[in-house]
Amino acid sequence: MSYPESRRSDVVETLHGEPIADPYRWLEDPDAPETTAWVEAQNELTDAYLAALPDREWFRATMAAVLRRPRAGVPKMHSGRYVVTRNDGSQNQDVWYIADSLAELREGGRVLVDPNTWSRDGTQALTSFTVSPDGARAAYGISVAGSDWETFRVLDLATGTELADDSVTTKFSEATWLPDGRSYVYTHFAADAGADGTETVALPRPTLRIHRLGEPQDDDLEVMAPDDDEAMLYSAVTDDDRFLALSILWGTETRNRLWLYPIETEPDGRSRLGPAVVVVDEPVAEFSVVTTDGPLVVVQTDLEAERGRLVTVDLERLAATGRPEWVELVPECDATLLEVTAVRDGYVAVYLTDAAPEIRRFDRAGRDLGPVPVAGGSLVGLNGRPDSTECFVGLSSVTVPTQSHRLDAASGEVMSLPDLVPATEDAFVPPAVTTHRRVATSADGTRVPYFLITPEGSDPSEPRPTILWGYGGFRIPILAEYRSGWSAWLAAGGRLAIANLRGGGEFGTTWYEAGRLNRKQNVFDDYIAVAEDLAATGSSTPAQLALHGRSNGGLLVGAVLAQRPDLAAVALPAVGVLDMLRFSRFTVGAAWVSDYGDPDDAGQFAVLRAYSPLHNLVPGTAYPATLVLTGDHDDRVVPLHSHKFTAALQHAQAGDAPVLTRIETAAGHGMPILTRIETAAGHGVGRPTWLEAAEWADLLAFAAHHTGLHPAAAVTGAE
Secondary structure (H helix, E strand, C coil): CCCCCCCCCCCEEEECCEEEECCCHHHHCCCCHHHHHHHHHHHHHHHHHHHCCCCHHHHHHHHHHHHCCCEECCCEEECCEEEEEEECCCCCCCEEEEECCHHHHHHCCEEEECHHHCCCCCCEEEEEEEECCCCCEEEEEEEECCCCEEEEEEEECCCCCECCCCCEEEECCCCEECCCCCEEEEEECCHHHCCCCCCCEECCCCEEEEEECCCCHHHCEEEECCCCCCEEEEEEECCCCCEEEEEEEECCCCCEEEEEEEEEECCCCCEEECCCEEEECCCCCCEEEEEEECCEEEEEECCCCCCCEEEEEEHHHHHHHCCCCCEEEECCCCCEEEEEEEECCEEEEEEEECCEEEEEEEECCCCEEEECCCCCCEEEEEEECCCCCEEEEEEECCCCCCEEEEEECCCCCEEECHHHCCCCCCCCCCCCEEEEEEEEECCCCCEEEEEEEEECCCCCCCCCCEEEECCCCCCCCCCCCCCHHHHHHHHCCCEEEEECCCCCCCCCHHHHHCCCHHHCHHHHHHHHHHHHHHHHCCCCCHHHEEEEEECHHHHHHHHHHHHCCCCCCEEEEECCCCCCCCHHHEEHHHHHHHHHCCCCCHHHHHHHHHHCHHHHCCCCECCCEEEEEEECCCCCCCCHHHHHHHHHHHHHECCCCCEEEEEECCCCCCCCCCHHHCCCCCCHHHCCHHHHHHHHHHHHHHHHHHHCCCCCCCCCCCC
16 A cells, blocks of 8 residues: 655754654644645545445445434433433534423433534534533533534523623633522633644643633732642532632542632622641542531542542631531442532432442431442432432443443432433434453553453353453543444444453542552563453454544553554544653643653653553564544644554554545544535534534544454344
8 A cells, every 4th residue: 555655854852861753744734735745645545445345235224324314412400400401413513401490301301502503513612511500601612513612601591692792712611600590610721722622832830710701811819829830720619609729730640639629708799718727748549529517528549548538627626726527427338439529418320330330328427328220331420419309320331432420429319210211213223232341461460450341142252253342541430331333333243342451440449549650561461461461362453453542541552553553454543642752842731741741751761661652663573453543723633643553653654455545524533524525523422413423433443454354234223
C-alpha cells in the first residue's frame, strides 16, 4: 500500500543528555497548510480503503438501528420540579424535559431545552445543567464542535425563555448557583486561552469567580487564585446553603485540598462568600463533601481507607483546634465506595463489588440498612436530596442504555421507570449475551480481572474475533457499561473483553497507585496478560484479537502495539496520548503530569521515554493492521499525537497490514470520524447521533475485516 508522503525533517532535540529525533514536529500545527494537505491525503486513502470493506454497509445499517433506539437519562428533582433528558432515536442531541411532578414527567412533561435547534448538523451540544436553589432559573453550557470550552446561558424555568445575560465562557466547570439565585460560581480562564477551541498552548492558571446575572463577565468577582499552575478547581454548595465547598487538586491527582467558604448575604439580598475555612490544606487523600448535619460536615474519603468510607468533621471543633478530627460514620468494607448521596434521614451509596455496582442504604447514624434490589453493569446517575426520601438511580449494561429506578430510601421500595423512554414500534433488539468473569495473571504475578461478554449460546472455549477494551488510568473505573458499538459487534458474532487494569478506580487507592508514574508499565503488562489469557483459554487468538482504547486507553493501545506487535491482529488507538515527551506542553496536558510524570524531570523522563509509543516504534517491524482515530482540532488530546504516530508507524511498517488514520475534521476529543463528512463533531456526551453511528461503523468494519468476523444475518430493527 502506498501512503501519502510524510516529510521527515531533521529536528533533533537533546533532552536530559539524550538526542531525541522529532522528524514530524511540523505536524504539531493543525492549521499549517502542509498539515492540512497531509490530513486530506490521509483521509482520501482511508476513505477509499474503508469503502471497499465488504461488511461496512452491514455495520452502518446496524449502528443506525442501534442509535434509533429511544433512550432517557436519570431524573432529577430541583425545588419541586423534575427534569430528565430524552431522545426518540431520531435526534442528534438529547432533549431536556421538565415537569411539576414525577407523574407528569412519566407522561411526557414539556420541552425545556432542545439542543437540536441550535445547529442543523447537531454539533452544538448541552454540556452542563444546573438549577438555582429557588428553582426559578437554570444555567446550561453549550459546546461547539466538540470543544471542551463551553458558554453558559440562563433560562427562566417557568417560561422556558432565555434571560438576557452576558456570555460566560469556561472550561471543565459548571455554574454553581449561590442561594440568592442571582449569581453563580465557576472556574475562569483567561480570555486569550483559546476559547474558540483551537488553542494548542497550555492552559493558564484558573481562578474561581462569582458571576452576577445581568453584569458583564469582565466584572465577575475573583474569589481565589491558586498558587499552582497545574491546579484544578471544583466547587459545590452544601445542601443547607451555608458553604461553598471547594476542592483544589494538582492536575488530575485525586488527592485534594478542601476549603469551605461561608455563604453570607449582602444588604441587597445578594450572596457573597466569607473567608475560607480550611478543612484540609495538605492533599494526603481524597475528600468530597456529601452533606452537612448541623456543625458536622459529612465527607467521603479514602483517608486511612483505600476502598473509601464516610467520616464527619465538626467545624466548631475545627475552629477551636485548627485541625480536622475525623469521626467514622460508615467504615471501609471489602467493596470500593464509588458515590454517595444524602437523603432524608440517611444516605444512599454505590459500591463496586468486583467492578460491578451495588446500591446500599444507610441511616443517619451510618447503620447499614441493606442492599437495593437493582442490577446493572455500570452506574449512570445517583440523584437524591436531603429533604426527601426519593432517590433516582440509573444503571446500564453492555447492550442496554440507561435504565432508571425510583428508590424510596426510607422503605427501600424500588419502582422501575421504563415509561421515561419514548415509545416506539420498531426498536432495535439488542443481542442476548452472557457475561463471564475471568482473571489473568500479570508479569509480576498480580491477578487482573476482566469481563468476557459473548453472544448467548456461544462456547467461550471456541476462539472468536474479540475486541479487548482497556483504559487503566486516572483512577477511572472501567465497568461493563453501555457503549453503542458493543451491540453491533456482539450482534455480528464477535466477543468483547473489558479489562480492569491497574491505574483504574475499580479496587481502591493501592490499585490506582500501582498503575501510575514510574509504575505505568504495570498497566501495559496487565493488558498484555488479559490478551494472552484470552488465547490460553481458547476464547480468541492473536489473529482474531483487536486492541481498542481511547485517550489514556489510546496510549495503552499504542504502547502495547510498540512493545508487543505480535499480540493482536488489529490496533485501534483513539485520541491517544502518544508523544509522552511533549504531552505536557499542549492545552490541558500539564494536568496529566500527576498520572504520567513530568518529562522535564530527568528521572521521570527516563520512565516516559521507555514506553512512549511514538519513540518506541522500530522500522522494519510487522505491526498489526492499525486505524488511528483523532479529531483535527481536538482541544484535549491534541491531534499532533495521532498525526505524528501515524506518520512514524507508516514509516516503520514492514508487514502487509495497513496503517490508516481517520481524522475527524473540526472535531472534538473522543469521537473521530472520516473527514469526508465535512462537519464539526461533538465531544463526549455531546457528539451527534449520526457521527457516533458512522464512527463505530467504520471502526467495527475495519476490526471485523482484519480479525475474520463476518456478520451472518440482518439485525432486528436494521434497515
